[in-house]
Amino acid sequence: MLQASEKPWLIHYPPEIPAEITLGEATLVSLFQKAAKEFQENPAIHFLGKTLSFKELAAQTDQLSCYFYEIGVRKGDRVAIMLPNCPQTVIAFNAVLKLGAVVVLINPLYTERELSHQLQDSGARFLITLDLLYSKAFKMKALTKIEHLIITSIKDYLPFPKNLLYPYLQKKTQKTVQHIKEDSDTHKWSTILKTKIASSVKEEVYSDDLALLQYTGGTTGFPKGVMLTHQNLVANTKMCTTWLYKCERGNERILGVLPFFHVYGLTTVLVLSILEGYEMVLLPKFEIKEVLKTIDKRKPTLFPGAPTIYVGLLNNTSLPKYDLSSIKACISGSSPLPAYVQEKFEDLTGGKLVEGYGLTESSPVTHANFLWGKRKQGSVGVPWPNTDAKIVSLETGEALPCGEIGEIAVKGPQVMKGYWHQEEETKQVLKDGWLFTGDLGYFDEDGYFYIVDRKKDMIIASGYNIYPREVEEVLYGYSKVKEAVVMGIPDLYRGETVKAFVVLKDGVSCSEKELDEHVRLSLASYKVPKVYEFRKELPKTAVGKILRRVLIEEERKE
Structure with missing residues (x-):
């Protein structure tokens, strides 16, 4: 650890x-049990008009974990969850962890190719997903080790009469649900909750046990499973509570629009809410008017x-029609926060909006500006408690x-255990307990850190990580493409967007x-290029390697 003089x-x-917080041996399981007991009658989740108390959340979690045990989930097994933000995600997450199993969070927008890779690499045998995604999930049984599908529906947690109207809304938006037949390896969520279970199941879970495989890319572009333990996630969430010291335990509401299949949303909404007894106000997707209405109504x-x-x-x-004054605090992550956005949002809400920094490998937050203290524009702030940088x-x-x-x-208890089955990749980024982020920056005389560039490409x-090599491989897979290189270019709305430079094979034509x-x-x-530029040739080194950096410099000059 660094000496105080180095901080x-x-x-x-x-x-x-505090500069240091006591972590102890708490697990996500023990924190959930504590919250369920302490805040029994408090609302835990609000979802499109329906509210679940902590007591109800705990009961359904117990029911699901017992059912999972009956169909073969054991400690160390990987269970994939491919759901949007909804009550089922929270219940499934806690039910899996209670058995000592490992959660694999998957983006529901993934194509079959992307989904197949993640399931194959993790070795997951169980997949929880929506009825709308059943066809895609069913195909995975032939392509991966998936043995059991647990299928749910958004309407399972809609209040009356929304639950009755939901099928008609699906037809209106041309979303169809394939008929799902329950059998020994296909299970409906609604049936599971009605099934009589003999007794509760309890597994010994320890703070250094693996809790989550969160997939991310890297210098190679191939997604890697970041191994996060119970202690990693608990530590980062406890650090978060110290930053939110003006918030009242058991008496806050968090808007859950950040997707839980990103560790940022998972830590700062789901785990934080359980740790502190907050109410999660969940939205299954980001729709601007729905977010505004929800803030105005649910406060x-x-x-x-x-x-x-x-x-x-x-x-x-339509912003002037809505009241956003309930917002006390926001920590913005994933990409740089423009000054005008911070100022305008704070004027509008009366709350505080500050920029933070982190990465999947650190659960994810390592730095942030103070919400109610000294902050510096353009800086990602200072290291959190127990964190060296x-x-x-x-x-x-x-x-x-x-x-x-x-x-x-960076170094701290939130830093990952390593990459799943990737020893060499792990050695490249973890050295003597230090996580080498791949980001370039500096700190000033006050210890505030600034990001200037990324070592990685x-x-x-829009907060999503996109790895050029993955996009390039798909472009190279097209019969008319001779060469391709992908890079990020500035975008006022998305922060960055994807641009592809393409050289076609001789004698062929191809439109965007x-x-x-x-x-x-x-x-x-979100990975698909928004801009295509066709060229006759691309800049290369003497040995034929495409010079991405030259293209980046050209873009900056324009």
């Missing part, structure tokens, strides 16, 4: 925030998000002094529309 940021900590006090979300709300023409020279590996640019390295669009249709077959929509 200039500590003198700026408000007296309410959430906490609203973690990404710059894209805040920009979308502020630029909506330094700037390392790319040439020598030595720690650099104030003001010099190098790679950001990762693109962050044709290429776009091909890419969409294999990639989620």
Whole structure:
């Protein structure tokens, strides 16, 4: 650990925030049990008009965990959850952990190709998903180790009469649900909750047990499973509570629009709500008017998000019709927060909006500006309690002094155990307990950190991580493409968007529309290039490697 003299940021900590917090041996399971007992009658989840108390949440979690045990889920097994933000996600997450099993969170927007890779790599044998995604999920049984499907529906947690109207709304939007037949390996959520279970199941779960496999990319572009333990997630959430010291335990509402299949949403909404007894106000997807209506009606006090979300709300023409003054605090992550967004949002709500920093490998937060203390524009703030950070020279590996640019390295109890079955990749980023982030930055005399560039070529669009190599491989898979390279370019709304430079094979022609249709077959929509530029050739090194950096420099000059 760094000495106090090497942590200039500590003198700026408000007296309410300790430099070190006691973590103990708590697990996500023990925290859930504690909250269920302490806040029995308090609302735990509000979802499109329906409310579940902590008591109801605990009962359904117990029921599901017992059923999972009966169909073969055991400690260490990986259970995939492919759901939007809804009560089922919260229940399934806690039920899986209660058995000592490992959660694998999957983006519901994934194509079959992306889904297959993640399921194969994790070795998951159980998949929980929506009826709308049943066809895609069913195919995975032939392509992966998936043995059991647990199928639910949005209407399972809609209040009357919304639950009756839901099928008609599906038809109206041309969404069809394939007939699902229950059998020994296909289970309906609604049936599970009605099934009589003999007795409760309890598994010994420890703080250093693996809790989550959260997939992310890296320098290779191939998604890797980040191994996060109970302690990793508990530690980061407890750090979060210290930052929110003006919030009242058991008496806050968090707007859950950040997807739980991103660890940022998982930690700052789901786990935080359970730790502190807060009410989660969940929305299954980000729709600007729905978010505005929900804030106006449900009065959430906490609203973690990404710059894209805040920009979308502020630029909506119907904004003046809604009251957003309930918002006390927001920590923005995933991409840089523009100054005008921060100022306008704070003027509108009367609350505080600050920028933070982190990555999947750190559960995810390592730095943030103070909500009620000294903050600096353009900075991602200071390290959280129990967290060390330094700037390392790319040439020598030595720690650099104030003001010099190098790679950001962090150390703390929220740092991952490593990459799933990727020892060499783990060794590249974890050295003597330090996580080398791949991001370039510096710190000032007060210990505030600044991000200046990324060592990796990762693109962050609307908070989503996009890895150029994955997109490039899909482009190369098209018969007319000779060469392709992908990069991120500035976008006022998404932060960055994807641009593809393409060289076609000799003698063929291809339109943007044709290429776009091909890419969409294999990639989620947020990964699809928004801009295509056809070229006769691409800049290369003497050995033929495409010089992405040259293209980036060209874009910046334009």
